[in-house]
Amino acid sequence: MRSLAKKQLEFGLRFLVLIAAFIPVRVFASDWGMGASNSRLSQPYVFAPVSTPAYAIDTLAWFVISICAGIALVVGSLIAYSIVRFRAREGDDGSEPPQVYGSNPMELAWTAVPVLIVFVLILTTARTIYTVQAATPPPGALKVRVIGHQWWWEVRYPGLGIVTANEIHVPVSDGDNPAPTFLELESADVAHSFWVPRLAGKTDLIPNRKNTMWIAPHQSGTYLGQCAEFCGTEHALMLLRVVVQSRADWERWVAMQQKPAEESLAASRGRRIFESTACVNCHMVRGTIANGHFGPDLTHLMSRETLAAGAAMNTPENLHIWIKDPDQIKPGVLMPAMNLSAADIDAITSYLESLR
């Protein structure tokens, strides 16, 4: 009997080793430059808030966590104490311990105390709900429309005539210059969820419905986020960056985005090919015949750090690979490989690179 168990254990261990050997399978081990880029940025950590609603949540969260930790400590110790103290000892006489059927005062005590705790929690929770949700945009607040697509973010600045994707630029909001940004969230297809942990909690983007949320970031920097509601094949690579800039920098960015696409003689061959390919049915380059809406606006593609909702860094090599076969970077993506010749792809790539 012992030897059988031992054999089974041995078998189990072999199985474990076999499976462990699978872990480092990384066939196309490219992260398209994202690892290096991410490590240069702050991690999207819930407890490192830099924006007003995120601060409010953070304060409430630590309050709740400390209460829960206290309860865990007290109740956990009670359980541990009863395990140690009331274990059957060696040489026990086998008699049954005294039977206690219950105690109403005890029941009352451990009902009343939790009720009180819950009461406090409910009040603090309700207060934070209202401070975050009931905020209304002050006059002149920046409004941004974010429209979720399978698997990228369309970003529109209604008052400013800007359309971009996946990277949202907003001004910093400091004590002297409060500048909250209000986001209008919609979806073009299925449900998504907007989440940049350091800036605010998440809000869903739901088709046939307009949701709103707001941020008021106090520190400039680039903040990572991503779609948090399962939305199909590439849900994992529907990433998001919010770039918080000083007011002056942000205004320069706005001015640059408002310009039409730049003409570049060197890229005219690429432009011809781009415009005679199905690219234009899906992509918009303002001021040209490319006026598709299915994919991201490419007018100022080069002003973005990443490609395809943060799946790859925006480098000429990655762009080339993307146009040749988007699946290689983002398997299952809704942009087709167009079977273009290498020369055509080079030409299109240099055209896209001229879209600063």
Next chain:
Amino acid sequence: MATEIALGELQSTAPLPMLGRLHEWVITVDHKRLGLMYIGGGLLFFVIAGLQALTMRLQLAVPDNHVVSPQVFNRLMTMHGTAMVFLVGMPILTGFFNYLVPLMIGARDLAFPRLNSFGFWLWFFGALLLYFSYIGGDGLYGAGSAPDVGWFAYAPLTERAFSRGNSTDYWILSILLTSVGSTATAINIIATTFSLRCRGMTLGKMPVLVWLAVVVAFMMLLALPPLSAAQVMLLLDRYLGAHFFDTQAGGSAILWQHFFWIFGHPEVYILVIPVFAFASEIIPVFSRKVIFGYQVMVAASCAIAFISMGVWAHHMFAVGLTPAGNAFFATSTMLVAVPTGIKIFNWIGTMWGGKLRFRVPMLFSLGFLFQFLVAGLTGIMLGVAPFDWQLTDTYFVVAHFHYVLVGAIVFMIFAAIYYWFPKATGRMLNERLGQWHFWLFLVGFHLTFDPLHFAGLHGMPRRIYTYQPGRGLEGINLIASIGALVQALAVLIFVVNVGYSLAGGEEAGPDPWDAWTLEWSTTSPPPEYNYAKEPEVHSRRPLWDLKHPEDPDWLYE
């Protein structure tokens, strides 16, 4: 008791041929056999869905991994979730109730044995249908195979525009069938407990387990119809051009969420109240003390069941409810903590002053107590709506509900298996292998699910097939994957233990744990008719009265 054993020997003992024995199991209407078939089927799918989870953990062990494609991963996570709820949790728990309720109330079977068998076979074929989707899901479109929309299948991802082929249809039909099966069981349990209790067993003398079985049965009756209704509406959308959830034609995506969670939240309690029931039988026996606060325990369970019907939108804090809506559901959610706390305190009260025996069922129960405590507390954090805006749909939620589903429910299911296996088979499970199983499972569980809380806090959403390096997620995920392997090893030991003990385990005898409820008064395994003579009880612990005639329970109840 002597007469029972004599009658048992009267039964034919000539071994039937293999096919004949199989036939006997297929046509059986015996609650014990059906119960065992539920549990056995559930355990089979537990292994399958567990291996699917293991595959996901291999994929997530390192960033940018390529063990499986995104499409395969999304099928894995959908099948894992759906199977663990409808093909594992539900059948194992209904299986236990099927097996135990008649025995514990001194009845010969459930009130409607044929309905019982009907329910089982509905469940069984519904379950097969779900996995058959791997073969049949391609449909005429060649798109998709197994369902890949997530276990709560949010609209409009399930509409024809986004989910071609038949995979989603298999998901719908499978859940419809298994829920009808569960409804049948629920009706049966209610009818049985209300009409077939033995002499002397008033409602107030039913074991806690039976009480909770009734509570769960009522919850099933209330919670499953909205789910079935939603599934039918979705089918209408997909095949008859209805537009309930079709947002492109003016349907509502949120409507699906309400329907689903009106079922989905009570479902959590439908799964967890049965394991409260197990704990309320096992902890007293291994503490050698009567359950502390019987009435309060039952009342608290009813309160949990009642409140849990009104908390569903706490799964939807991020969909843009009004502040008042959010505050309401945050309040109801936190209220559940009160009766839940009462239960934990009463279990501690039961152990207090006892003589604790750390056999395997008790070890698993103690694991359950600690883990359920933590799960409850992270649940409170999630109930705080603003905190939930950060936590929802992240790995924090994944960690939280696995603390409930694995740390509490699976642990208690193992406790129950170790505890009642001797009754059902006549043989003890091996104690030494059981200890290995427990400790490895405990270590594996904590290696996997403790770090995952932090993955969520570090910005990792759930249901992603990969994550990029440089975001602080590498270490957390590697540890979690190693933990998954340890858990798998523990389950392997369990499987070995079952096989080994079935073949050559120690003889159990009728009452190996020196326990107190009626089922331990008959033989192990019990004869088909359970009791030769209808038992008569005078208290909640009839066997205690028998063993301690000088100090019977009914003096104090």
